[in-house]
Amino acid sequence: MSIEASEEVLAGLQHWRDLPAAQQPAWPDQAAVDASTAELRERPPLVFAGEVDNLKGHLAAAARGEAFLLQGGDCAETFAESTADRIRNKIRTILQMAAVLTYGASMPVIKMGRMAGQYAKPRSSDLETRDGVTLPAYRGDAVNGHAFTPQDRTPDPQRLVGAYTRSATTINLIRAFTYGGFADLRLVHDWNRGFTSNPAYARYEVLAAEIDRAMRFMAACGVDFDALRTVDFYSSHEALLLEYESAMTRIDSRTGTPYNTSAHFVWIGERTRQVDGAHVDLLSRVRNPIGVKLGPTTTGDDALALVDRLNPDGEPGRLTFITRMGAGRIRDALPALVERVTADGRPVTWVCDPMHGNTITSPSGYKTRELSTVLDEVHGFFGVHKALGTVPGGLHVELTGDDVTEVLGGSEEVDDAALARRYETLVDPRLNHQQSLEMAFDVAEMIRGH
C-alpha cells in the first residue's frame, strides 16, 4: 500500500522559497533552472528511505557511545575526477581508517563518504579577481566550472543534472565495492600492514602488531571472515543548493513522509545555518539524519534554537552537531555548547571536523592546513568530552585516497616547497592517503586513552 503525503506537508516543502537563502548561485535564467529541476524530479532516488532509517539508528548509537562515525572525502568532488580509480582509492582509505578506529574504539565504525553528491560550495566571496579581471567565484561543479573564463564561471543549471548523474555513478561504484569483496577485513588489514611496514610510521607498529594479534585471535576462534566481506557505506554532502535538494526530496510510500533522496546524510554548513533561513526550514521537513556545522562563535542559544527547529521531539540519531572550532579555540568554545545541549536532554551526536577551523595560507601562497594542528583539534575535542563526561561521536575529515600534497606535515613530511608538487584540490586542502592513515592511528590511540 502506498501512503500519500498531506497537502500541508507538500506545501511545507515549498516554504523555503519564502525565506532568506544564503550562498545560492546567481543563476542567469530561472526558466533554465526550472527545466533542470523538472528533469531531476523525474529521476530515480539515489538512496532509499530504509537505508536512511538504518543510518539514523547507527548515529543514535554513536550519540550513546556505542558506535563511532567516520565521515570523509573531498572538500569538493569534481566531475573530472569521478573516475573509478579515484573513487576506489577514497573508499579504500576510509575503509583502512575505519579498521584502525574500530580496533581503537572497540566499537562499530559508521563509514560515510563526503561522496556521491559533494558538488556545491559556499564561498567567502561571490567574486574572484585575477589580474584585474573579476568573475563569479567557483561554487562547485554543480554550479559552474573552475576555469577562470566567463563561460566556465557563469552558473549553468544543466550542471545540476550533471551532479545527479555523477552522484548516481559514484554511489553505484560504492555499492559495488563495499558489497563485492573489496571491503573484506582481511584485505583491508593487509593494506594497513603495508602502511605500517613503512619506517616513517614506526611509531604505530605497536598498535599495528596488536591489531594483527587480534586478527589471528579471531581466526583461531573460528570467526567467519567471509561474513565480514561486506560493509554498509553511506553517502553525504552539504545540502547547499536548495533547488537541487528540493528536487531530490521525495515522499516515502511506506510512511507518506518526505526524505531527501540525494544522500543518506546531509548537513547544513556554517554559513547557511541561520535558524530562520531556507536551509534549516527545508531540512527540518525531511526524515533523514542531518548535521549542522558549528563554528567557534556559536552560542548555546544558537545550538538550542537549532535543536528546537531540527529535532523538536528529541528523536535519537536525527541531529548531529559537527563542531569546527579551530585547534586554538575548541578547548574554550566547545564546553559551554556541550553543557547547554546536554542539560536540554534531547540527544545530539557530537562530531569533530578538525579541518575548517584550521585553514591557513602558506608562505608560498597555498591554502593549506598543518596535520599537527588538525590533530590538536581532535585532541581538544576528546579532552572536552572526557572532562564533561559526554560522548565524542565521530570525526569529519577532508581527505583523498591519492598521494596529493595539500596539507603540511605528517611523518613523510610535506613542507611548503612540496605543496606545489601535487596540489590538486579546487577548494580546500585534503589529507592525502598516508596522512589520513596517520590520523586514524593517532585517533585510535587517543580513543583508547579516553
Ligand SMILES: O=C[C@H](O)[C@H](O)COP(=O)(O)O
Ligand atoms: O569548504 C569550504 C571552504 O572553507 C569554503 O568554501 C570557503 O572557502 P573560501 O574562503 O576559499 O571561499
Ligand SMILES: C=C(OP(=O)(O)O)C(=O)O
Ligand atoms: C564549507 C565547509 O565547511 P563549513 O561549513 O564548516 O565551513 C565544508 O565542509 O567544506
Ligand SMILES: [Mn+2]
Ligand atoms: Mn571544505
